[in-house]
Amino acid sequence: MGIGLVIAIITMIAAGIHAFTGALVVFMYLEQLEFFYAQAPNGLKSFGNALCMTSISLENYVSSLLVTMVTKISIEDHMSRSIPGNLNKDHLDKH
Structure with missing residues (x-):
């Protein structure tokens, strides 16, 4: 670890x-x-694994929420999108 x-x-x-x-x-x-x-004790091995996977999925949801919030705030303030919809067309270095 x-x-x-x-x-x-x-x-x-x-x-x-x-x-x-x-x-x-x-x-x-x-x-x-x-x-x-x-x-983990024998009776709680699957619970420990489930808890670990839950923490990983919670991390992914929080990061997705942050990306959504940044995109929404940048659109509402009439700024160029901080995270473009298509990275092939919208280059951040050209804004």
Whole structure:
């Protein structure tokens, strides 16, 4: 999990490089699942795994909510969209 946390920090710094995100999933989420499974009592192993997966899904929902809020605020203020609908056509460096 330590390697996964270090990779998570690197991923936050270099958010545009998606290879780090894949390594984060491999090293952190899988190790986190294994940690919950290994440390939980026999009757709570599936609950620990479910709790881990719930935290991951909650993280995805919060990030999706943030993207939606940024897009809505930028449209209401008549600014150019911070997160364009089509990255192939809308280049942020040209705004």
